[in-house]
Amino acid sequence: DVKVTQSSRYLVKRTGEKVFLECVQDMDHENMFWYRQDPGLGLRLIYFSYDVKMKEKGDIPEGYSVSREKKERFSLILESASTNQTSMYLCASTTNNSPLHFGNGTRLTVT
């Protein structure tokens, strides 16, 4: 079974802090994604990557950046956390034309 592991289940950070969310997958998938999930808004795509060192903006990239230095690892970076970035963050991976495999999420609270 594909395993997508997000390094933290819960994080509490202060406004203005730099935050790193880490995601690792073990199935050699080319594609990796970061979504955020908010009540009433569903899952919204932040960034995705089709290959190492490659990144593309999703629907809501503002305030975020990503890093993909190795195929199995995709990091989401909040350069200066703000309270409106309090959310559930979900990482996913896939190979072409196959369904998404999600991690269990990181619930980030910015105070």
Added chain:
Amino acid sequence: SQKIEQNSEALNIQEGKTATLTCNYTNYSPAYLQWYRQDPGRGPVFLLLIRENEKEKRKERLKVTFDTTLKQSLFHITASQPADSATYLCALDPSLGNAGNMLTFGGGTRLMVKP
């Protein structure tokens, strides 16, 4: 604008009945549509995929239909059980050429199956 709509109100049904969840979309021409299950505090888990040229797909107690004329997919769980209680998400491929797996998700419908 492009939109995917699922009933945001929870669906409450009695154990043993068939649950039917609806996914409607506008201004998309998806190549396929997917359904996921999400339990509280967990990531979504893939259930079924149906392609634009398929009318119906089944997997055990699950059935999905896809009507590209109505722009609607229905997700059925027959002989429902309390363990089926979860939020169900539909997602579609916008068919934007090389967008690949860039899925767009609906807001999800919470299903509660009462014993």
